[in-house]
Amino acid sequence: MSALLHIQNVSKTFDLPGGQALTAVDDVSFAVEKGSICVLLGPSGSGKSTLLRMIAGLETQSSGAVLLNDTPIEGPGRERGMVFQAYSSFDWLSVGKNVEFGMKINGVPKPERRARAERFIGLVGLSKFIDAYPSRLSGGMRQRVAIARTLANAPDVLLMDEPFGALDAETRWQMQELMIEVAEASGTTMIIVTHDIEEAIFLADKIVFLSSHPGRLKEEILPTFKPGRLRNKEDVIALPGYAEMERKIMRMMREEGHK
C-alpha cells in the first residue's frame, strides 16, 4: 500500500556564520497516509518546523527526498497548502476574497470560486464575516480564514506550523475541535507541527516524535486507544489509555530537554 506522502532520509544542514554547520534535521523517514492527520511533535530544536517547511517546498533539503504521490516535490505548490502561526491574511481583501485568492490565481471560474469560498467559510463558522476585512477579526478568527483559504484551494495535504500557538487557551481548544470537524467534512490529509502534547494526542492519527539537536525520528506513536476521531476534547481525555500516553510523551519530552 502506497501512502500519499513519503519523507525519505531527509536531512537539513544550515551553514552558520564562522564556517560551522548545524544539522537541524538528520535522516528522517516516515510516511503519511491519505486522509490522515499526522502530528509532528518534539521539543524546540527538534527541527519539526524545518521539516514541515521542506515538505512545503519553502526550504530545500540537504539530502533525501519528499515524495507526493511518488513524485519528488520541487519548490512550493498549491497541492501543499500551508497555514502559519503568524497572522497571514491579505488585509486588503475581504474574508471572502481572501478565501477565493488561491482559486482565483489557479483559474477556477468565478461562480464555482464563490460557492467553494462560501462552503469553507461556513465550515469554519465565519459566514457572517464574509464581507468583512480581516483587520476586524480576532486572532482565532483570522486563523479560521487562513484555514478556509487553504482548504478551499483543494490541496492534497494541509500543512500547519503551530497554527494555534498564538491563541489563548479557550480559542485554542475550540480550534482543535474545529480541525477534527474539518478533517471529517473535507477528508483532507493534514500534517500539523506542535509542541503541545494534549493537542497532539487529541488531533493525531499518528504522532511523529522528533528528538532534538539534531532532529531525528525518535518514535512513531499511534494513539490506538482512540476509537476513531472524537469531536470533543474532554471525551478523548476521559478515555482509558489517554493518561498513559500523555505520561509517556511527557517523559520523552523531558529526556530530550535534559540532553
Added chain:
Amino acid sequence: MSTASKGRKARLLQVRVPVSGRQALISALGVWIAFFGIWILASGLGWVNPILVPPPGKVFATIVRLFAEQGFGADVLISIGRVLIAFALASLVAVPLGVAMGAFPAINAVFAPFVSAWRYLPAPSFIPILLMWFGTGETPKLALLFLGVIFFLVTLIADHTREIRKELIETALTLGANRRVTVFQVMLPAVLPNILVAMRQMLAVVWTYLVIAEIVASTTGIGAMMMRARRFLKTDEILAGIIVIGALGMACDMAFALLHRRLFPYLEDKR
C-alpha cells in the same frame, strides 16, 4: 472608570494618557492665539522695527492684495505645477524601482550601492551644473526637485517592500502563486499604503527644494516673488509668501491623508 479617575488627583501631565478632543482643540488654538498675540503686541508696542516685522494684519492684507491685484495667483500656480510635475516624474521612477529592489535581491544588488551614494549628495550642489546644462527654463528647476527626492523615495519604498511579512509571501507561494502573482497581487497591494506614506513625507521635501530653486534661479513662482520683495524691503510680501507656502504644504499633506483613508479603508478598522 469614572469614579477611579475622580478619586485620583487630576494631573496635567500624565505619561501616555490620551487627551480629550476638547482639550486638544483648546491646546491647538491656544498656541496659535499666543503666537499671533505676541506678534501683534510686538509690532503694536513698537518692540520691533515695523519695516522688518510688519504686523499680522498687514501681512494678511498683503496676501489678499497680492492675489487680487498683483497676479500672485499665477506665481502660485507655476510653483504648484513645478512641484506636481517633478514629484510625478520622481514617483514614476521610484515606485517601480523601489518595489523591484525590495522584491528582488538581485535588482537591489545592482541599484542599492548606486542609490545610497547619491543620497549623500545635497541636491542644491547640482544647481550650478544644472543651470549650465539646461539654461534658465523649467528644466533645471524640475531636475533639482527630481534629484532632491528620487533617491530618498526609492530607498524608502525599497525598505517598505522588504518589510512585507514573510508569511504573506509564503502563503501566496503555497497557494500556487507564481512570481508575477506574488509581486503584483500580494507584495504590491501589501506595500501600497506605505508607499503612499513615503510619498507624503517626500512631497514635503519637494516644497523645500522648490523654494531653493525659485530663490536661486527663477523669475516666476512664489520663491521668485519673495526675492523680488526683498529688493524693495517689502517684508510683508516675504512673510505672505512664507504663509502661502505653509498653507499649500499643509493642503498637500491633508490631501494625502484623505487619499490614504479613501484608498485603504481596511486600515481604518484596526483602530
